[in-house]
Structure formats: structure tokens, C-alpha cells
Amino acid sequence: MARYAMVIDLESCVGCSACAAACVLENEVPPGHNRLWIRQRELGVFPELTVEYRPEQCLHCENPPCVPACPTGASYKNEDGLVLVKYERCIACGACVAACPYDARFMNPAGYVDKCTFCEHRIADGLDPACVETCPTGCRVFGDLDDPTSAVREALAKAGRIDVLRPEMGTEPKLFYLNTPSNRGLDEAEEVQQ
Amino acid sequence: MTTFYGIPGGGHFWHWTTQIHFLLVALAGGFTLYTALLGMKNGSEGRKLAPWALLLIAADLFMLWAESPARFRFTQFWLFLGIHPKAAIWWGAWGLALSALLLLVIILQKQAGKYWYALLAVCSTIVVLYPGYALAANAARPLWDHLLLALFPATALLLALALLIAWRGEEAVRWLELTSWVSLLLALLLPAALASGGVDQARALALLLRRGLLFGLGTLLVLLAALTARRTPALAAACAFAGAWLIRGWLVAEGQHSLFTHGF
Numbered sequence: 001m002a003r004y005a006m007v008i009d010l011e012s013c014v015g016c017s018a019c020a021a022a023c024v025l026e027n028e029v030p031p032g033h034n035r036l037w038i039r040q041r042e043l044g045v046f047p048e049l050t051v052e053y054r055p056e057q058c059l060h061c062e063n064p065p066c067v068p069a070c071p072t073g074a075s076y077k078n079e080d081g082l083v084l085v086k087y088e089r090c091i092a093c094g095a096c097v098a099a100c101p102y103d104a105r106f107m108n109p110a111g112y113v114d115k116c117t118f119c120e121h122r123i124a125d126g127l128d129p130a131c132v133e134t135c136p137t138g139c140r141v142f143g144d145l146d147d148p149t150s151a152v153r154e155a156l157a158k159a160g161r162i163d164v165l166r167p168e169m170g171t172e173p174k175l176f177y178l179n180t181p182s183n184r185g186l187d188e189a190e191e192v193q194q
Numbered sequence: 195m196t197t198f199y200g201i202p203g204g205g206h207f208w209h210w211t212t213q214i215h216f217l218l219v220a221l222a223g224g225f226t227l228y229t230a231l232l233g234m235k236n237g238s239e240g241r242k243l244a245p246w247a248l249l250l251i252a253a254d255l256f257m258l259w260a261e262s263p264a265r266f267r268f269t270q271f272w273l274f275l276g277i278h279p280k281a282a283i284w285w286g287a288w289g290l291a292l293s294a295l296l297l298l299v300i301i302l303q304k305q306a307g308k309y310w311y312a313l314l315a316v317c318s319t320i321v322v323l324y325p326g327y328a329l330a331a332n333a334a335r336p337l338w339d340h341l342l343l344a345l346f347p348a349t350a351l352l353l354a355l356a357l358l359i360a361w362r363g364e365e366a367v368r369w370l371e372l373t374s375w376v377s378l379l380l381a382l383l384l385p386a387a388l389a390s391g392g393v394d395q396a397r398a399l400a401l402l403l404r405r406g407l408l409f410g411l412g413t414l415l416v417l418l419a420a421l422t423a424r425r426t427p428a429l430a431a432a433c434a435f436a437g438a439w440l441i442r443g444w445l446v447a448e449g450q451h452s453l454f455t456h457g458f
Binding site for chain 2: 015017020032033034036037038039040041042056065068069070071072073074088089090091092093094095097098099100101102103104105106107109110111112115166169
């Protein structure tokens with residue numbers, strides 16, 4: 001039993017979208033949808049301007065609000081802490097889509113709710129998720145939070161700053177953002193207005 | 195300035211078909227609850243309304259099935275056999291299914307006992323309550339305030355009473371007037387409830403003030419229904435129906451708007 005998590009070092013992310021492309025190919029994501037995407041924000045006030053590239057996806061929360069919202073038990077958290085969907089039980093009611101504070105879920109045209117699985121099928125084979133494997137700057141690190149020797153624990157220990165998305169939601173995400181370029185967190189920094 | 199590479203999942207996940215469901219489930223729940231209460235007082239009167247209530251439930255279930263992208267799985271009732279009390283839709287599914295079965299029993303029996311109507315009252319109350327719960331439970335959608343736990347049942351009863359005027363005349367008019375005032379009060383309280391919330395609720399309030407024309411129109415129609423109920427019941431019923439539908443429809447449609455994807 002593990003407690004899988006991912007860290008993304010925003011100081012290293014260049015917003016190339018290779019992770020998003022790898023995800024689409026690996027998981028055969030239907031056209032018009034993405035299991036992960038990159039948010040680009042221009043932050044700060046001249047002359048202290050910066051650009052933040054922030055990849056977003058399912059955060060595999062410790063307390064996922066999408067799971068109790070499901071009327072059939074299709075959404076569940078497995079023993080390794082991954083939040084998954086049993087497609088054969090999903091009635092596509094959209095309750096979990098509404099419940100997710102991170103907009104990480106979408107309705108697959110095939111008739112079920114779809115989302116990032118941290119490439120569960122690859123993890124089972126001892127591989128990293130496709131987005132981690134493909135990242136050219138190595139800004140993504142994946143591993144077991146309960147293993148003190150794991151790469152993810154090491155990255156968290158070395159990080160200058162650690163943030164999670166919308167901590168006020170109480171979901172305890174297992175996707176951590178390291179070293180935000182603004183050094184002011186994920187939502188605090190002032191965006192450049194046009 | 196924010197831009198995206200790839201498509202975030204912040205779009206509308208419910209469409210016009212779901213709007214029809216939110217209307218039909220209100221009519222079905224409210225109509226069935228009225229049938230149950232009437233049946234507890236006078237069995238034969240309740241039995242007269244039962245087929246219509248059953249028809250509304252059937253229409254709602256058909257709509258749900260027709261709009262579902264997972265039609266095949268939607269018919270697999272055993273998927274709902276697990277216990278998921280935190281899932282509003284689980285309650286709704288059982289409430290609708292049991293209400294339909296009880297109505298069938300009442301129709302088939304010449305003189306159904308009052309306990310059947312009492313059971314029907316419980317199940318139909320669940321049907322009236324669950325849509326508001328399904329929305330208000332989502333902390334991530336600030337427009338769907340906890341007030342919807344009261345506003346949605348009130349407008350559901352209002353919709354059903356607007357329809358029931360055709361069957362129950364004066365008796366329904368009295369209830370329509372009362373429910374109109376209650377719905378109006380709750381609709382007017384929504385901006386205040388949002389104003390007293392946090393940052394996200396403040397954004398939802400700004401959305402309501404900026405784009406809430408239909409919500410405002412709905413509230414105005416409900417006020418008109420309350421004021422005209424005694425003098426012109428037919429006009430009041432039409433206003434109540436349109437107003438309640440506008441209020442519910444606008445909240446369902448706009449509440450899906452993601453502040454996470456589009457707000458920060």
C-alpha cells in the first residue's frame with residue numbers, strides 16, 4: 001500500500017505542454033478535452049514581472065469531495081490513495097464534476113466521467129505516469145509520500161516553498177507545487193491586467 | 195492575464211436537458227407530495243390525483259434517461275443498491291423510484307390504507323428536497339449557496355401548485371399564495387446570504403448582480419403571483435410557474451460557472 005503523490009516545480013516548468021500531449025496519447029483522451037492542461041499567468045507589477053506556467057489536473061485529494069457525491073460508488077479512492085472512476089458503474093450524472101473544486105473532471109463523450117488517474121496502469125507496471133516521464137525539464141516528480149526515500153519526499157524536503165491549490169477547500173491535495181515564480185503562492189500574486 | 199494550453203474542465207457540464215429535469219422533478223415531487231397529503235385526509239381524492247403524479251414521475255425518469263450520455267447503465271438499477279447517503283442523487287433516485295411504486299400500489303388498490311399515503315409523503319418529500327441538496331452540497335460552486343436547501347423545495351412546491359390549480363382550484367390557490375411569499379422571501383435573501391460569505395461568495399454575488407436579469411425577472415413574477423393569487427388565480431399560476439422556473443433555471447445554469455478556471 002502506497003500514498004502516491006506528485007510534485008511540480010514551477011521554477012523549472014517552461015509551459016511546453018509536452019505533459020499534456022503525452023497524457024492525450026497515453027490515455028486516448030477524446031478530442032476537445034484534456035485530463036491536464038497548463039495555466040499561464042503573467043504576474044507582478046513592472047519592473048518585477050514574471051510568468052507562471054502551472055500544469056493542472058486531478059490532485060488525488062486525501063479528502064476528495066467528488067467521491068461522496070457519487071450515487072453509484074463509481075468514484076472511489078483506492079488503497080494507494082488514487083482517486084479513480086469505475087467507468088462501468090458511472091451513470092454520467094455530473095455530480096462529481098460539480099463537486100470538484102479544481103475542474104479536473106469532464107464528461108467523456110463515451111458516456112462516463114473522465115479524469116487523470118496518475119496513469120494507474122503504468123504505476124502498476126512500475127513506471128512513472130506519462131506526464132512525468134515525458135517532461136523535458138524534469139519539473140514533475142512522482143512517488144510514494146509514505147516512503148521516506150522516495151523522490152517525491154526528497155523533492156519536498158529540498159523545496160524552498162510548497163503550495164497546494166485552494167487549501168481552504170480542506171481537500172488535502174496530493175499534488176504539490178514547488179517554488180512558485182512569484183514566491184507568493186498560487187493565488188496571492190497580482191495578475192497583470194490588460 | 196491568464197491563458198491556457200489545453201482545455202480545462204471548467205465548462206458547463208449540465209445542459210438544457212438537465213434544466214428540463216430540474217423542472218420535471220419539481221413538478222413530480224410537489225405533485226406527489228400534495229397527492230400524499232390529500233390522500234391521508236381523504237383517500238379517494240388522493241387516488242384521483244395519483245395517475246397524474248405517476249405520469250410526471252415517468253416523464254422525469256424518461257427525461258433523465260434520454261439526456262444521459264450513459265443510457266444503458268442508467269437503466270441498471272442495481273448500481274444504486276449501495277449505500278451512499280452523502281450523494282444527493284442517490285436519495286433522489288430512491289425517492290423517485292419508491293414514489294412511483296407507491297403511486298402504482300395506490301392506483302391498483304381501490305381503497306389504499308393511509309399508511310401508503312404516509313410512506314408516499316416521506317418519499318415525495320425526499321424528491322422535493324434532493325435537487326437543492328445536490329446543488330448546495332458543492333462548496334466549489336459559491337452561487338449554489340446553502341439557502342438553496344430551502345429555495346429549491348419552495349420553488350418546487352410553487353411549480354406543482356401552479357399546475358394543481360387546474361385540479362384543486364381554491365384550495366391550491368391559498369397554498370400558492372403562501373408558497374409564493376415564501377419563495378419570494380428566499381429569493382430576496384440570496385444576495386444577502388452571498389454578501390455575508392467569503393471571497394468566492396462575493397464573486398458569486400457580483401455574478402448575480404451582473405448577469406442576474408432572468409433571476410430578477412423570475413423573482414418579479416413570483417411577487418406578481420403572490421399579489422394576484424386571490425383575484426386572478428390563472429394569471430397567478432402562470433406567473434408562479436414562469437417565475438419559479440426562471441429562478442431555478444438561472445441558478446442551475448449560472449451556478450456551474452467555474453470561479454476556479456475563470457476567476458483567479
